[in-house]
Amino acid sequence: MSLQPDHPAFTAAALGEAPPEELAAFEAELAENGDWLAEAGTLRETAGRLTAALRQEMAATSGFLTSGQRQAVFSAGEGLQGKTASGTPPPSGETPVFTTISPATSRSPRARRPTGKFPARFGSVLATAGVAAAVALGIFAFSGPQGSQTQAPQSAGGENQTSAQAPDGISAIALDPAATAQKSGVPAPGLPVIPKKDPVLNPGSPLTAPPGSPASGSIATSTPDIRIIPAPPARTRNPEPAAEPLPGPRRSGGTPGALASPANPGGR
Amino acid sequence: MIPPDVPSPSAHLVRRAVRDFEGMLIGYAANLTGDIEMARDVVQDTLIRLHAQDPAKLDGPGLKAWLFTVCRNRALDLLRRNRRLVSLEDSPMDHLPDAAPLPDARAADADETALVLNFMRRLAPNQAEVLRLKFQNDLSYQEIADITGLSATNVGFLIHTGLKKLRILLAPEAAACA
Numbered sequence: 001m002s003l004q005p006d007h008p009a010f011t012a013a014a015l016g017e018a019p020p021e022e023l024a025a026f027e028a029e030l031a032e033n034g035d036w037l038a039e040a041g042t043l044r045e046t047a048g049r050l051t052a053a054l055r056q057e058m059a060a061t062s063g064f065l066t067s068g069q070r071q072a073v074f075s076a077g078e079g080l081q082g083k084t085a086s087g088t089p090p091p092s093g094e095t096p097v098f099t100t101i102s103p104a105t106s107r108s109p110r111a112r113r114p115t116g117k118f119p120a121r122f123g124s125v126l127a128t129a130g131v132a133a134a135v136a137l138g139i140f141a142f143s144g145p146q147g148s149q150t151q152a153p154q155s156a157g158g159e160n161q162t163s164a165q166a167p168d169g170i171s172a173i174a175l176d177p178a179a180t181a182q183k184s185g186v187p188a189p190g191l192p193v194i195p196k197k198d199p200v201l202n203p204g205s206p207l208t209a210p211p212g213s214p215a216s217g218s219i220a221t222s223t224p225d226i227r228i229i230p231a232p233p234a235r236t237r238n239p240e241p242a243a244e245p246l247p248g249p250r251r252s253g254g255t256p257g258a259l260a261s262p263a264n265p266g267g268r
Numbered sequence: 269m270i271p272p273d274v275p276s277p278s279a280h281l282v283r284r285a286v287r288d289f290e291g292m293l294i295g296y297a298a299n300l301t302g303d304i305e306m307a308r309d310v311v312q313d314t315l316i317r318l319h320a321q322d323p324a325k326l327d328g329p330g331l332k333a334w335l336f337t338v339c340r341n342r343a344l345d346l347l348r349r350n351r352r353l354v355s356l357e358d359s360p361m362d363h364l365p366d367a368a369p370l371p372d373a374r375a376a377d378a379d380e381t382a383l384v385l386n387f388m389r390r391l392a393p394n395q396a397e398v399l400r401l402k403f404q405n406d407l408s409y410q411e412i413a414d415i416t417g418l419s420a421t422n423v424g425f426l427i428h429t430g431l432k433k434l435r436i437l438l439a440p441e442a443a444a445c446a
Contacts, residue, residue: 007428054385063294077279
């Protein structure tokens, strides 16, 4: 061959760019010529390092079209199939000329931001409703002791809780008639009467406050104590309301935990 | 991502172009423009233009050269229109966010890549471009000639001289000084 190592044709052949018959001759010469072999090896090594670096750069920089751009590419064919910019089918082999396509078409329109007016209005309505509900609850709470909430518990007279029970079996908030009775001065039915000024049995009562202290005037309030009470264990419901408070739980050999009632005297 | 049903040969051609050359084209355009977003726009425009081509003519090895030709022309057109000057000292790779800490092997590869790319910037723009088309995008001398408008002989000369310069720069003693 007439190739010289310092010639573009040698580089082309070393990179495999020559026609097949020339490549075969080139490889045969490489096997016989050590200088050529070393030169070709150095060229291929440099090309390999360059390829690796450029491929790594491409992997880091190329990326992909955005989903909107890709959608635009695929949907553009629906309007451009077989048409040039003038709207006529292109002659065979002729490249159509596009005059209206610009990169700006790939820019997706900026999403409109919510104005925020409706949420603000909605929030004010909610706040008003919340205040109204709080006022109604307060009225209900203050008027409760004089109403039906002052009725004695009907199922278990010895317990200081009403029978108000949530549908899921959890007593949510129950009025404590004993505490209410202490504050209002009216003993709850079925409850032992505790002397108002007994400092031992009733140490925290505001009634025990010395006269003249700020707490001494709080007797005028009859606000019931509201406690969160855990759900009581399952009990036997009395189908008929008892006329009188029942005595405390009585366990007479029946089912453990069962309460006595007229319908279930033994608590079975 | 790609619609499953492609009704026409033209749409099939576009689908194939997106599948095989999307990343390659974006990388090439990013190197030309220095802006990855502009590169995406260029590639999108290129692929849209493909819809109007004759699928029978391009459904073969000619597709790749056609895509790179249109992509290159479109990128240069945009650069002229936007009057943007792209310096070869400013690679889009410089603007990428730092990746997570690399293992030692990958760090060594990254060092090698940075070294080679740094030397690539010392080449003339036309030398760097033909080397990219050859070794990054695996195009033949003739395809590069078709894309760039140069002759195949000129492409061979640019690749020969470019590789020769890189070989000197990448020599161990020269690389140690770099």
